[in-house]
Every structure is written in C-alpha cells, then in structure tokens.
Amino acid sequence: MKCTLCPRQCGADRSLQPGFCGLGEEILIARIAPHLWEEPPISGSHGTGAVFFSGCTLRCVYCQNGDISHRNEGRPFTPRELSDALKRLTDLGVHTLSFITGTPFVPRILEALELWHPPLPLVWNTSGYETVDTLRRLEGVIDVYLPDLKHFSARAGRLCAAAPDYFAVTSAAIKEMCRQTGAPVYDENGIMLRGTLVRHLILPGFTSESLRLLTWVRDELPAGVPVSLMRQYIPCNDVSVPGLDRRITEKEYSRVRDHMIALDLPGFLQEPDSADRDFIPLFNRDESFV
C-alpha cells in the first residue's frame, strides 16, 4: 500500500522499499525509558515514559538526534511488544507517555494502543510537520500535542530541512492539534492532561524567523496555548548550512525571549545550561530500553 502518512507524500510501498523517511513497515524504536528533561507539564517529577521512534519525516540538517532521525538506528518491535513496553513504563510511575516522531508508524501505534490503553495522558511529540489527515487518525487517542514550530520562511524550510512548505504545513497542523485538544487542562500537580504545547528552538542567525513564529502563535492560536522557548541548540550531525556551526549568542537569546515576553505568551524559558551534549539521551543500547 502506498504510504501518505506524512507531508512528504512520497507514496512508497514500504513493504517493498523504504520511502523518503528510510523506514519499512516494521516499527523501529531507539529508546524506551523514563525521560526527565521535557517541560514540567510533561515530565513532572517522575518523568515521561518516552518512546523514541527511529526515523523522521523532516530530518533537519542540524538535528540533535541524528543517529535516530537520519541514520535510523533502532530495534524492531511488534505492536504487542510496544504495548508491553508501555505497561512497563507505566509501572515505573511516570506521569505521561510520549510518542516521539511516531508519524511513520501511526497505524501500528494505534494497534498497540488497542491491545492496551494506558491510564495516563498520551503525548504526541512531533516536528510539527504533519498532515491533517494523519492527525485526525489520532483524534480521541492523543491527549497532548507537543509540536515543534521551527521555520517561518520557505527559504529556511528549504535550507534546514528540504521542506519549503514547512510553515504552511505545520501551521495548519498545529491549528488542527489545538482544535482537537482545546484549551490546556492541568491536574493538581501541574501535569498537562489535555492540550497543545508549542516548542520553538532558537537557531543561530535565524532570530528573525523566531520573532515571526512567536507573533504567529499570538495572532493565530487560541489564547493560553503555552510556548516552550528552547536555547539548547548545539551544532550536531556535521551540519552543512553556513552559520549553523555555532551555538546561539546571549544577545540572540535575549532578543527572542524579550519578544515572547512582550507578546505576553505563556510558557517556559529553558535554562542556559541545557545546551550540553549530556542532555542528549543514549540510543539503541541495551540500557536504552526498559
């Protein structure tokens, strides 16, 4: 069957050969473990049970997790094995369960959740580059959307991810996510039970893009949608785009942060010491799996 799960719409028959994402039909996973470093409403004090799927449909040149997003490292899982892993994560006392870049596996993830539906908020952690059709398959299943919002101009989308349509596609996708979840709902510990939380990673030399994206959030998304402003950019993955070979400066960060404050957007500002390779999880080792 031709795959049209993501906006690449490459139409590959993945039972015969991989598509743009490099993935066949089988679920591939690089890490299943509690993860403490997401935003407080996702990780809380005990962490989110994070499932890092291998592969990515966006594949930004600067990806901080290139071993899994570009090189598809990971181990095969059946829906039953994924379902069993979700139970083990839940038994560890995590607050939420996170599916990270799961788009190429949506039908199989839904199979796993039909075998056992966890009693925790389910989080869809995504590059934001999603089709509305695929998101509609997740409606009523996913409780919390955690999309990135990365590039505003077609030029940046093309340079950074060979996706000049990134903003057109992602802005429509995030509006669909907000439609599905409504306004954020939190429990007594501040864990998000339902809602959409938009992430933005500041890129060196691209702060004008950041300002335009934040203004779009204020103008186009429902009031109260939180934004997580991330400053963790580290040159990774042998990035070839000129200018992306450095960290962001304090001045660049302040410019974007001040704009977010001026817009009165609710959300989170990342700590300065987060731009460290120690925060990149270990993938595809025996200890990477609960």
Ligand code: SF4
């Ligand atoms: S998920 Fe992969 S195979 Fe399917 S349309 Fe996207 S890139 Fe192509």
